[in-house]
Amino acid sequence: MTAMTAPDKRDNAPILSVRDLKVHFPIPGKGPFAKDRPLKAVDGVNFDLFPGETLGVVGESGCGKSTLGRAILQLIAPSGGQVAWLGKDIVGIPHRDMQPLRRDLQIIFQDPLASLNPRMTIGEIIAEPLVTHKPELGKDEIKTRVKRMMARVGLLPQMINRYPHEFSGGQCQRIGIARAMILEPKLIVCDEPVSALDVSIQAQIVNLLQELQREFDLSLIFISHDLSIVRHICHRIMVLYLGNVMELADRDSIYAAPRHPYTKALISAVPIPDPEIERNKERIVLTGDLPSPLSPPSGCVFRTRCPFAQEKCATDVPTIDRVSETQEVACHFHDSI
């Protein structure tokens, strides 16, 4: 079986369609009469996600990855745009209508231990979504399902009455995955699920997520700053910079032939664990730091660090252009650079 063949998307309708999604946080201005200033954490994001597909979301710290993930799940109220889940817009729908949808929409977090309630046993933690969403289930049935899921994610079922602090980071992440999977959801937003783990444990968790994906036809949004892992697990990749999409493409295109200057720099900056290759590869080293998200550059938001920036970049916002069947790029000069 070839796990990494992208699902044949054309056969299916997207499970999720995000259109012009915006999240602007109001930041109080300085001084008594100053107006709030918007921090545009996510500023007009578009994409479709198909059943069984993994979309990677990458970019530097503060570029809006977590905010995007949460806004999709309506854990943060979007400031604008649509999030169509199975064809229906869920932005701003009443809590009572949202609640049943949560069964299909789950999330796992970066810090495994901090995201688990220290006073609950892991059995109670994993059972919680079942108790909320399927109150009709009896105690024994819940316990059976919890134990089955524990075994599935590689936890010994006899550990059901232990507390989170008794587990290692990797095991805590398995607990988080078991809780997210217990309702057999259709989509899981994974927010840096392996960033806090050792290399040897990262691989275990990535393999587990891929197995679960195949078994349950899960869709995943995989948020990460590690472009090597993303290459391994994702079918398509979205590159964010200051809340804007720079490039969106399938995996093979983006790694073999990145088209946006930021994507190129990002990929070339990742160290390769091979001395010969790492010491001889060509690198694009960006100068400077990320600008403040409160006063993003005019025109192209990347222009203050872009080695190819020209006059037009300061005045005109680039549109996101489809450069091939599978690749979209937001740069005025993607044809010439």
Add this chain to the structure above:
Amino acid sequence: MTTNHILTVENLSTRFQTPDGEVEAVNNVNFHIDPGETLGVVGESGSGKTQIFLSLMGLLAKNGTSTGSVRYKDKEILNLRSRDLNKIRGVSMSMIFQDPMTSLNPFLKISRQMTEVLVEHRGMSEADALKRAIAMLDRVGIPGAAQRVHMYPHEFSGGMRQRVMIAMALLCDPEVLIADEPTTALDVTVQAQILDLLRDLQKDFNTATVMITHDLGVVAGLCDRVMVMYGGRVVETGTVRDIFYDSHHPYTEGLLKSMPRIDRANEDSMFAIPGQPPNLQNLPTGCAYQERCGYVMDRCCVERPLLKGFGDGRASACFREDGQ
């Protein structure tokens, strides 16, 4: 015997007393480093990487004690009194810490934090010390150093703060620079800048550098020799080429195989080392890696493999080396 080792560590062991018993964080570690050389130290979280260097800098937590020998040039420095250690620490030997905020005082301007050591150890005037601080900030790529030197740590971004830390560590032209995960908290584009900076500095100053990291890509790009730690012990050492192209220890081999690579299209699933890292509080009898090792033999569970050299500074701690 004369060597040109700038730092020589012999039989270094570090233990912590805790309410649950003793933790053997560092066990019988030996290594040396020469001027201009970069030594990479890799291993899983909790394998003892940081504690080796806190021990030799005399910065251990109160419940920790070290035994063995650490020589700076010819001078024994392990367990030296603070007063004597301070003549070396931060002057001839500096450390960049895992978390920049632990070594920057949030309430003091950068200028104050940087000039102090120069005035104290180099007998510089305040004015000269400030000039040198600004020059050093400039050297590590902080724009507007003359103004920024008067700012507080929180007014810098993560990448800038890391540069400040490097500038501080280099103020007195140390002969040994110990960098503990100096780029782990940074974005890759900023990491690339800092690694370039460290490479340049090495060329300019011939500093002996220790690079503690979990990122084998960083080691591949920067280090001359590598020391691999597991469960508080060194399990393999060699040149960077030895380690990457001809590793001998099963843990090193597993670590390299489980690294995802950005330059490769993927196979079906990732190679993963099974199981969990060992608990230092009750290490198994025999080899600490036995529960995760694909080559485990009966002998591994009763006897502990010693680090054995096999020429050219190479060594590995595994019974497979005995040709069994």
